[in-house]
Amino acid sequence: MDESLFTETPRFSKGVQLINGLDINRFPKLLTRILQNLHNKAEPAFNEAEQVKLGPALGLTSSELVLVIETLTFICQQAAYHAIKPGILMTQLEAVAINSDKCKAICEGWSAHGKSTIEKLKKHSFAPKQLQSVEWHLNLQLAQDSKSNLKEPNAIFQLNVENNDNDTTLSEPVLLEFNHSQLFNLYNKLEVIQSQLDSLS
Amino acid sequence: MGLVVIGLNFSDLFKMSGIKDHVNFLGYPLPPGVSLLVKSLKKYDISVFERLVTVAVEMSSDTNPTNHKFSNLTKGISKEAINHIYPGVFTIIRKAMRTPKNLLKKNVFENDLNEIMLPTSFHAPLSTALFGDARPSLEDNAHQQCPHVATLSKLRWRVDVAISNASLNRVMEPTILITITTDKGEEHTLEVSKEKFHQLRYSVLEVLNYMQQLEKRSIFQVET
Numbered sequence: 001m002d003e004s005l006f007t008e009t010p011r012f013s014k015g016v017q018l019i020n021g022l023d024i025n026r027f028p029k030l031l032t033r034i035l036q037n038l039h040n041k042a043e044p045a046f047n048e049a050e051q052v053k054l055g056p057a058l059g060l061t062s063s064e065l066v067l068v069i070e071t072l073t074f075i076c077q078q079a080a081y082h083a084i085k086p087g088i089l090m091t092q093l094e095a096v097a098i099n100s101d102k103c104k105a106i107c108e109g110w111s112a113h114g115k116s117t118i119e120k121l122k123k124h125s126f127a128p129k130q131l132q133s134v135e136w137h138l139n140l141q142l143a144q145d146s147k148s149n150l151k152e153p154n155a156i157f158q159l160n161v162e163n164n165d166n167d168t169t170l171s172e173p174v175l176l177e178f179n180h181s182q183l184f185n186l187y188n189k190l191e192v193i194q195s196q197l198d199s200l201s
Numbered sequence: 202m203g204l205v206v207i208g209l210n211f212s213d214l215f216k217m218s219g220i221k222d223h224v225n226f227l228g229y230p231l232p233p234g235v236s237l238l239v240k241s242l243k244k245y246d247i248s249v250f251e252r253l254v255t256v257a258v259e260m261s262s263d264t265n266p267t268n269h270k271f272s273n274l275t276k277g278i279s280k281e282a283i284n285h286i287y288p289g290v291f292t293i294i295r296k297a298m299r300t301p302k303n304l305l306k307k308n309v310f311e312n313d314l315n316e317i318m319l320p321t322s323f324h325a326p327l328s329t330a331l332f333g334d335a336r337p338s339l340e341d342n343a344h345q346q347c348p349h350v351a352t353l354s355k356l357r358w359r360v361d362v363a364i365s366n367a368s369l370n371r372v373m374e375p376t377i378l379i380t381i382t383t384d385k386g387e388e389h390t391l392e393v394s395k396e397k398f399h400q401l402r403y404s405v406l407e408v409l410n411y412m413q414q415l416e417k418r419s420i421f422q423v424e425t
Contacts, residue, residue: 039368081370121368125376127392134397134404138411144347149301153412156350157404161391174381174389177350180412187409189356190402193377196360197395200375 005078005092012096015071018064020099026058027102031109034072038080039120045069079110080118086111129172132160154179225313226300227293238289239318247322249282250290254326257291261298262338264345290327297331298339307332351383 006012022030037045046054046069055065079089086107093103137156143149159174178186227235242250256274260266275283293314297305310331311324331339358379363372377393393401 077368080368083369083371118369121366122363122372122374123394124366124368125363125392125394127376127378129389129391131391131393131397131401134401136404136408138408138415140415146295146299146343146346147301148299149304153415155408155412157408159391159401161389174391175350176381176383177352178408180409180416182352183405183409183412186353186356187402187405189358190398190405193358193360193398194402197375197377197398200360200362 004095005082005084006075006096008096011067012071012074015067016096016098018060018068019071019102020097022058022068022102024101024105027105028109031072031076031106032113034069035076035109035113035117038073038076038117039124045073075106076110076117079114080121083118086114126164128163128165130162130164132162134159152179155183223309225316226305226310227296227313227317231317232289232292232296234288234292235317236289238286238293241285242320242323245282245286247326249278250286250323251326252278253283253286253290254294254330257287257294258330258335258339261291261294262335262342264342293327294330294339297327298343302336351385351387353381354384355382356380357382 034045051062051065055062058065058068060068075093084092089110090103090107093106094100098106135158137158139154139156141150141152141154155178157176157178159176161172161174163172253275256271259274260271263270275287297310307328311328314324314327315321356379358377360375360377362375365372375395377395377398379391379393381389381391383389
């Protein structure tokens with residue numbers, strides 16, 4: 001694609017200037033950290049304490065540091081959004097006047113961590129309730145108060161559900177009981193779903 | 202003088218001792234309602250008995266029996282008759298339902314009723330109730346009444362493919378949305394990713410496999 005990935009707002013240009021001024025030795029680690037945290041929108045790449053230490057180490061004030069982190073995050077987000085190859089990323093970065101050594105560092109970081117970042121972003125979902133794990137328990141029912149001499153196998157499934165409402169992650173287990181025929185019906189339904197999934201690929 | 206040796210095995214000794222190897226389905230001692238029933242039955246007509254047997258079957262087949270329903274069903278029967286007959290009839294039906302069908306056959310049932318001295322003319326309504334058409338609904342109700350964790354009554358699903366989202370232009374990731382409705386009325390809507398779906402499917406199959414293995418074992422073949 002010929003159009004630029006990055007619109008050159010004044011803030012973006014300032015960020016680029018600051019990036020160009022950074023020490024190249026520290027740059028890859030900074031970038032790796034940002035890439036690894038890209039999928040985690042709730043938490044920033046560097047927490048407060050780390051930012052306080054990082055500022056002086058890079059020779060930046062706290063607001064300049066925030067700008068640098070934001071600009072780099074934006075570059076990575078755009079790269080992920082379009083899933084661009086490192087070569088094209090290089091061209092795009094040079095077009096916005098980032099120094100070639102920084103461009104190279106960014107492209108190397110992207111080649112190394114880009115794929116895994118995209119995979120993590122793909123899996124990310126904000127559905128309110130998600131299945132986390134399945135646990136089960138198989139019993140043999142021998143009797144109950146209204147019937148004696150039973151020999152019925154009975155399974156209890158616990159579906160651990162992660163609740164994403166309001167960013168609280170309380171696990172809400174769903175308990176279900178099945179006898180043989182009920183479990184078989186469930187299996188048939190799951191098979192239909194599986195055939196749908198298979199027809200997609 | 203020689204010794205005469207007689208070979209006796211355990212079941213011979215058992216039979217000789219006069220102890221029966223069959224236990225009445227009502228148990229010993231007789232439940233108080235049943236003894237009252239047997240004593241008072243001479244005063245009543247078979248039609249009253251038949252009606253009360255029907256009432257007992259109706260109440261036992263219902264998942265939510267109410268007093269209101271009972272009074273509706275017993276309209277026109279004297280309170281005295283209900284007090285004398287109903288508890289015994291209800292207990293007989295409950296106890297007979299408890300034993301599985303293959304262990305309490307009709308003739309054994311009638312022998313047991315003879316044993317407690319219930320007149321033969323009164324056997325017919327009870328036999329038809331327990332060994333006739335009403336049996337499946339009685340069984341279903343007995344099955345439902347026991348304590349259990351919620352069972353699945355409905356599973357609705359859909360498969361979605363996410364084409365793009367705010368972070369990525371091209372996602373192409375399938376996910377499954379399922380709504381589980383339990384027989385206790387709870388509804389849960391969950392999203393299941395492909396990996397978790399495979400885990401779920403694997404667990405279900407594993408348990409089914411174990412159940413089948415269990416059912417093949419000898420404990421199931423023996424009719425105790």
